[in-house]
Amino acid sequence: MPGTTAWVVEHPGAPRSSALRRVERQVPEPGPGELLVEVAACGVCRTDLHLAQGDLAPRIPQCTPGHEVVGRVLRTGGEQSEFAAGDRVGAAWLASSCGTCGYCRTGRENLCPASRYTGWDLHGGYARLLLADARFTYHLPQGPPAEELAPLLCAGIIGYRALQRAELPPGGRLGVYGFGASAHLTAQLALTRGATVHVLTRSEEARRLALDLGAASARGAYDAPPEPLDAAILFAPVGDLVPVALRALDRGGTLAVAGIHLTDIPALNYQEHLFQERSLRSVTANTRADGRAYLAEAARTRPSVHVRRYAMEHADVALADLAADRITGVAVLLTG
Template sequence: MRPQEMDAWVVARPGPIRTNPLERVRLPVPEPGPDEVLVRVEACGVCRTDLHLAEGDLPPHRERTVPGHQVVGRVVAHGDAARGRDLAGSRVGVAWLRSTCGRCRYCRRGAENLCPGSTYTGWDADGGYAEYVTALADYVYPLPDEVPAVQLAPLLCAGIIGHRALLRCDLPPRGVLGIYGFGSSAHLTAQVAMWQGAKVHVMTRSAKARELAAELGAASAGGAADAPPEPLDAAILFAPAGELVPVALSALDRGGTLAVAGIHLSDVPPLNYERHLFQERTLRSVTANTRADGRAFLEIVTARSPRVATVAYPFAEAGRALADLAGDRVEGSAVLTPPWADGG
């Protein structure tokens, strides 16, 4: 028998993290819809997108939303239409992309990440800063039982979005990749790029992040605005800092591409055509991901087992986790570990 109520965090008053925008509450345990599963949360990664939502950088899509979209848990119930998926008792991941329409021209051509009717976990519907979360059965990912939940959680957004950004930057085989910002997503993406034979240069303002980059095998690790030691074939901007766009474009070799991976970016200063874009340099955005991106990335990391640098926070300290993320005090990925989960 499931309880009638659960612990959860909601974004009560969007604003600077110092104003404590999160509020711990008791909510009814949700009932799964016909196409949904109900998942009991084992761990939930803390994403910079959660911080943008809490601080109001992302306009709320609904009041008092439960954030969190890097959820690892067990299926404990399902709707009638989801019965055929045979997910009961299995371990799954609930990620950022919650649903798409499946009918628009973007969905039909395999670009469901651009669907105008898409919805998102922890923005359009309650997410994983709670004991239970519902998700559409067709949008969850099967996860291995033998890997700790804390290690799996960051893969579900930081990893998947980083994988999409790596595809979008058009890195040539055995090319030179620049990474700007080195947090949760970047440290996973760097490892995948190096597995593929790339040389990786990291530029970040955090001294601890530079140390982590060196430990993981980066060819160099410098300050956020430093010039890399050689021209870049491609670059990814993970830091939500628009002022780094011209910096990264200037570091590109001829024909290079910069992919901007964040959902939110501060204003980009004026670009100089000759210095930043001429010689067929390209600037691209990254918008969410497709389920195919997620499956492809999880297949890669299941085979290779990346080092996932994590900092575990008790469920009761969700606000501190976001504050540490805002203050660049998290080396790798922050993950909430609830008391009801094994080891929480």
């Protein structure tokens, strides 16, 4: 049987691009309830970088990263009626959950102890072909380019959940720390909801992009915003910024930490950082309800997705560029 190509994390923690290697695999066969998807585009997420750098230990040998996947269904494994060959679909970070535990039964499947994740527990989208659970796959519209849809499937969805967790009041003042793939989509979402957005990030190019997208201000990551914040989201995986962001909150404000990995948080001073009912929250993955809600909102508001395109054959280069902070916006791998 003809094979197919995929990138794998062969040496987690190796410097830059040497962590990845291209391999040949047999074409996978979809089982019951599964879809075989021909990949058109896959976003390059910082979680993929954490996997390659060894911050997240791979859960399967020679794991293929990638969880912002746009493609078309080649074959179905039966026992599902929602998708057919030729459908345009998206596969995201949450790949499956048990459906029976207390978390799943109460709409919190992102906390399911048996949850599995695309590009971590299962092979992901740095490949020509992908197997996906039909129950956790999204229908996608036909019109937008694949490279604009791909980042919505993690950067957008996780940002949406982070914004919910931050409990930004209507018309509130939001601080965004770090301004990469997820942040530039989340800032636009907040702006469409009437928020005032202040961006705090070390990259001058990212600050220019933030202002172009409508941010009220854009300053250095450790600078104070021009006014107290009702809510803040930390996208940069830098624990040192937690007390900085908490200090910027107004009374009753909430800081949501959006990343799956964060460097150590310095000691917090209760009076300075948490008193006056300031809150610190984490964000863990997403639910399918989050995904459906965000994709519907994005279809209405059409966010400007700032894409840097790479051929799938250059996935190692894209990941190295992300590691070196050479990407403003989001990197996307294209198979065509």
